[in-house]
Amino acid sequence: MPAPHAPTPSQTVGPFFGHALPAPGGPEIAPLAHPDTITLHGYVYDGAGDPVHDALLEIWQPAPDGSRAGAPGSLRRDPVTGRPAGRDGVTFTGFGRVPTDADGHWAIHTLPPGGAPYCRSPSSPAAS
């Protein structure tokens, strides 16, 4: 008997998400002009070692001070046209989205996450 709250299964994102999910500035989790901004990049390969050209990566990370509060602004739209508007060029949002290119390559620009990996920090809700 399936429980009333049995989880909804996942399904493939499919090859045709490019008009829907990625947004301009998606890889720029931190402003490019921020002096501490780093670039992290890599490739996605399939089980045969071939590049995956239609993968989508999502990044969710703490701020340099360890805070995981994040900030809105990663998926803004122009209020007039409704088209994706990109980021404001100032805010670190903690969230980014980047599709791989034809070579399976992706790159993001961000600030180093605070503390040791997955550590609690005073500003995190996990510590209270």
Add this chain to the structure above:
Amino acid sequence: MTIAPSPPPYRSLELRTPRGPLVQVRDPEAVELTGPVFGVTDVTALDGDLTRQHTGEPIGERITVTGRVRDRQGRPVRGQLVELWQTNAAGRYAHRRDQHAAPLDPNFTGCGRCLTDDDGTYTFTTIRPGAYAWRNHDNAWRPAHLHFSFFGTAFAQRLVTQMYFPGDPLLALDPVLHSVTDEAARARLVAAYDHDLSVPEWSLGYRWDVVLDGPSATLFEEGGAR
């Protein structure tokens, strides 16, 4: 509906399935307690109506799709981002690499988003997508479906999936739907026609409720059958 023998396998899964164990998160709370932040500054009420994104009306059957997003304990998932993308009524995506021999609709892009309300409810107005041919195997057709993406209150609840329409004869033949091997679980991907949601002389209504999983839910079930 009579289910014929299982459809051919979904080829793309072969080389895109993890072979090794997944990476263990050392501090589960890091992914259980927080997730990406979205707010009214990112999402507006207009974003959930896919029929009003261009100067003209899209061609097709106007539908309302709504449902509640809950966690495994039945608690509503509030204020979280839901994204929807789909083909037009003829079964073609507004995507350059989709060269399926069906017309594009200049008045339909096929993507929208909304935030769940205090009840966990999401709502979209759109047009019913079409079935389309693909090259997984000979004479392969995908049933009409809506692609959905859900953010939960924690990143561990992240879900990307597809919603199907009830009574579609192609459901029995679809390798993507049948990549979910449990029949009861497959049924949870099929919406219900809800006449109370249909608006006279305007649109047909479908209801599709969603339950997001997550590590906390798994811990809750420890020792139980799954």
